[in-house]
Amino acid sequence: MLNKDVLSQLSQLKADIRSDKDVQQGTVRGTQSRFGFVSLDDGREAFLPPDTMARVFPGDRIEVNLTPNASNAKASHNGKWDAELDSLIDSPLKTVFGRYLIRGKGHFVAVDMPQLNRWLFIPPKVRDKAEEGDYLECRITRHPFQDGKAQVRITEIIGKDSDAGIEHKVTVRKYRLPNHWSASIDKQLADIAANQNIVGQREDLTDLALVTIDAATTQDMDDAVFASATDTGWDLTVAIADPSATIADGSPLDMAALERANTAYLPGCAITMMPKPLSHGLFSLVANEHRAALVCRMTITKDGEITDHRLCEATIESKHKLSYEQVADFLENDNKDAVPAD
Numbered sequence: 001m002l003n004k005d006v007l008s009q010l011s012q013l014k015a016d017i018r019s020d021k022d023v024q025q026g027t028v029r030g031t032q033s034r035f036g037f038v039s040l041d042d043g044r045e046a047f048l049p050p051d052t053m054a055r056v057f058p059g060d061r062i063e064v065n066l067t068p069n070a071s072n073a074k075a076s077h078n079g080k081w082d083a084e085l086d087s088l089i090d091s092p093l094k095t096v097f098g099r100y101l102i103r104g105k106g107h108f109v110a111v112d113m114p115q116l117n118r119w120l121f122i123p124p125k126v127r128d129k130a131e132e133g134d135y136l137e138c139r140i141t142r143h144p145f146q147d148g149k150a151q152v153r154i155t156e157i158i159g160k161d162s163d164a165g166i167e168h169k170v171t172v173r174k175y176r177l178p179n180h181w182s183a184s185i186d187k188q189l190a191d192i193a194a195n196q197n198i199v200g201q202r203e204d205l206t207d208l209a210l211v212t213i214d215a216a217t218t219q220d221m222d223d224a225v226f227a228s229a230t231d232t233g234w235d236l237t238v239a240i241a242d243p244s245a246t247i248a249d250g251s252p253l254d255m256a257a258l259e260r261a262n263t264a265y266l267p268g269c270a271i272t273m274m275p276k277p278l279s280h281g282l283f284s285l286v287a288n289e290h291r292a293a294l295v296c297r298m299t300i301t302k303d304g305e306i307t308d309h310r311l312c313e314a315t316i317e318s319k320h321k322l323s324y325e326q327v328a329d330f331l332e333n334d335n336k337d338a339v340p341a342d
Contacts, residue, residue, distance in 0.1 A: 022066040023086060030058035030115030038064055038083050046083035054148040057140075058115040061089040088145045096120065096152065097173040100134045109138050109152055113174060126153035135159055135170055167267045177271055178260055184252040189275050192246055192253075192282065202245075203314040205295060209342070210239055210316055212285050216323040219280040220263065220272065224293070224318045233301040239316045243274065243283045245292035253278075285318045 026040035034050035036058070046066055048056070056062060064083035098111040101119060107127055108119040120138070130136060135158040142151035158173060159166045172179045181189075210224040226237040247253045257273050264271040272279045285291050293316045299308040320340050329338035 023063060024066060025061065025063050025089065028053075028056045028058055028060040028062060030117075032115075032117050034117075036115075038062060040064075040066075044081060046081040048083055051148070052083070052085055054118075055085060055144050055146075056088070057091060057093045057143075059093050060091045063087045063089060085145070088143070091140075091143055091145075094140055095155065096138050096140065097158075097170075098136060098138070100130045100132050100136055102132045109136050109154075113176075120150045120152045122152055122154065128154045128157060130154055130157050131160075133160065135166070135173070137173055165268065168269055171266050172271070177264055178256070179271055181256070181275055182252060185256055185275065188247075188251060188253050189277060193277065201313075202292065203295070203312045205237075205239070205293075205314045206290060206317040208237060208316065209319050210237065210285075211320045211322050212287070212318050213322045213324060213327050216325065219284060221285040221318070221321065222283075224285045224316065230299075233299070233303075236298045236300055237295060238298075239285070239293040239295045239314070241283050241285055242292045242294045242313065243278070245313070246282070285316070287318045287321045290315055290317050 024040045024042060024044070024046075026038040026046070028048070029037045029039050029045075030053070031037075034053060036048040036053040036056075038046045038048055040046060044066075046064060047069065063086040065086050066081045066083060069080040069082050093116075096109065096111045096116070097113055098109040098120075100122075101108045101110040103119075107122045107124070109122060111118050111120060120140075122138070126141075136154050137156040137158060138152035139155045140150065141153050142149070144150035158169050163169075171177065208226050210226045212221040212224045214221055222241045224239045228235050243253075243257070247257075253274070260271070260273045263273045263279070274283060283291070285293070293314055295312050295314045295316070297310045297312070298306050300306055319342070322339060326338045329335045
């Protein structure tokens with residue numbers, strides 16, 4: 001049994017060896033090939049060869065020992081480094097998406113996700129009733145850091161190629177698109193529907209003949225325009241729907257919109273930035289309804305130069321919902337019947 005002096009000496013030796021190494025922390029960045037990289041906290045980037053990349057997942061926080069890239073004699077001067085894994089700090093990836101794959105006696109999920117293209121083993125007892133070719137969502141049960149052998153268990157059988165709407169389900173899972181609203185958002189939605197309070201003082205522009213121009217089937221009209229000719233050019237008003245008139249900063253809806261950033265249009269459907277009762281209702285610039293908007297009023301010359309502009313918070317009322325086809329017919333074919341006379 002080692003005495004305290006020997007243990008102390010070994011600890012010091014280990015510390016001395018470590019101090020001589022270039023040990024850094026960083027985040028793993030995957031590719032659609034077998035190799036990857038680690039983006040280091042000090043701004044450098046190091047290469048992870050396939051056998052090393054097999055022991056980590058994209059997004060993992062790791063500590064590595066750096067050595068100059070052996071294939072380049074000037075590597076230590078131009079920022080090219082190889083990374084040797086030292087320790088795993090954190091692994092935020094908990095679930096993966098892919099297809100059920102059988103090779104001989106081995107059963108796998110062939111992961112199909114950005115930065116991650118790999119087969120992960122599915123043990124016999126956690127295969128559920130999945131069949132080869134099924135789209136799966138799986139939970140990672142064993143990280144590959146120690147030996148490169150990860151394991152997963154099936155948490156959901158998403159469907160087959162022949163299933164109706166499978167394109168939508170696959171896109172949502174593959175790109176981790178948020179597709180559900182929380183209970184806190186449902187409560188805030190109910191409060192907004194019940195109160196519909198507009199925050200702050202607003203300019204009344206409801207008499208202005210604003211119109212929306214979108215696809216004929218569009219329900220979330222988020223901008224409206226009005227233009228009138230002047231002796232020197234045009235006056236142009238652009239109104240943008242203003243959800244911030246009702247949604248408080250930092251509220252559940254505000255944070256959800258920040259996460260989604262925009263509406264994602266998928267085959268046959270859309271994942272809206274706001275719940276549909278808002279994006280298609282209260283916040284949509286529906287014709288003949290009062291709505292809160294952010295407005296820019298511009299003075300434009302005949303050459304298209306903006307010589308003046310003014311921004312304001314206003315209450316507006318769109319007078320008509322026009323389609324691209326209607327407006328194109330009116331402008332290009334001089335068809336006066338394509339749009340309402342007013």
